[in-house]
Amino acid sequence: MPERLAPLNIGGLEIKVPIIQGGMGVKVSTSSLAVAVANCGGGGTIAGVGLGEVIEHDRIDPIGASIKSLREEIRQAKAASDGVVGVNIMVALGHYQEAVRTTVEEKADFIASGAGLPLRLPEYAEGGTTKLIPIVSSGRAADLIFKTWRKRYDVLPDAVIVEGPLAGGHLGFKYDQLVSSQVPPLEDIMADVLVVVEEYGTKGKIPVIPAGGIYDGKDIARFLRAGAAGVQMATRFVVTHECSVDDAFKKAYVAATEDDIAIIKSPVGLPGRTLKTAFVKKILASERVPFSCDYICLRGCDPTTAPYCIADAMFAACHGDLDNAVVFCGSNVPRIDKIVSVKELMDELVVETEKELAAPQPVAGG
C-alpha cells in the first residue's frame, strides 16, 4: 500500500485527491461547495434535486425551473473551477431523464445516481462524455446494474459508489432493518461489490467508492486498504463555510448529540436519517402535516396520502427554519464540533490519511 494518496481514476477522469463530496439535496451541495472541493483536488458534487424552488412555488413550470437552475449551477461550477465537478441525480426524481440529459449536455464530469436503481442511465446519457456512477447499497444491486447495462447497452459503470447504513439522506435499506440495526456494515457491503467488479473482469478498472460514516483519515485509510479506490463523504462538508445552507443548519450539526438523531420514513418510500427537529418529532408521532402539491417532484410520493412534503421540509432546512425542517445528517454528526473551510477539511483529511497509510500495520496473527 503506497504511503501517498493515489489519485482516483474514473474512466480516465482523474480526481487528484480521492475524496468525493457526496451530493446533498435540497440546495445543501450547490456549486459553491462543489467548486471549493474541486479546487482542492477532490470531486465536487452538485445535488440535482430541489434546485427549482423559486418558480416551483409560482407553480408555473416546475420542471423547466429545475432544469434551468441545474444548467446554471453546472455552468457556474465550470466557470469557477478546472477541477472535477459532477451532479447527483436521484432515480426517484420526477424529471430524472431531463435532469440526466441536461447534465450531459452541460458536460458535467460525472453523474452519481442512486435512490432507486439507475437501470436506464446509459440510455438517457447516450452520446455524452459524462462518467456514469451508480450508487448502490448491496452487491446484489451492483450485480443487477452491471448485468442490465452490459446486456442492454454493452457498457459498464465508470465507478460504483457503495453507500452503507451510516450515511445521511435517504438510505437504501428497509426502515425496520435500520431501526433494529439489522443491517450489514459498509465494509461487508463493499466487499460484496468488489466481488461483483471482479466477476465482470473489471477489478482495478472500475473504482469502488464507499460512503456512509467515513469521518477521518483513519477511516479513509482503512477503506483504501480494503480495496476502495477513494471515498465519498458528505456530513463533514455541510459544516464548511462554502456550504450554502443557512448558519442555523450548520450550528445544529455542531450542537447535535446521539439523542438528536432519528430515522424517519420519507414519502419517497425510503427511510432517511435526520436530526430530531420539532417537525421530525411530529412525524415520529405519526402526525400528518397537510400540504398542497400540484407537482410530484419525487416518484413514489402520493401527495394525497403522504404524511408531509419532504421537499418543503428540506427547503425549510436550507433556509434555517429548523422547526419546520427535515435536516438530513450522517450518523457521525455528533462528532462534528466546528465549522471550517473546505481547504482546512481537505488538508486535514489528506494529512491524517497519509500518516495512517505510512504507519506500520500489525502482522496478522502476531
Ligand SMILES: Cc1cc2nc3c(=O)[nH]c(=O)nc-3n(C[C@H](O)[C@H](O)[C@H](O)COP(=O)(O)O)c2cc1C
Ligand atoms: C444533508 C444530506 C443530504 C443528502 N442528500 C442526498 C441526495 O440528494 N442524493 C443522494 O444520493 N445522497 C444524498 N445524501 C447522501 C450523501 O451523498 C452521502 O453519500 C452520505 O451522506 C455519506 O455519508 P456521510 O454523510 O456519513 O459522510 C445526503 C446526505 C446528507 C448529509
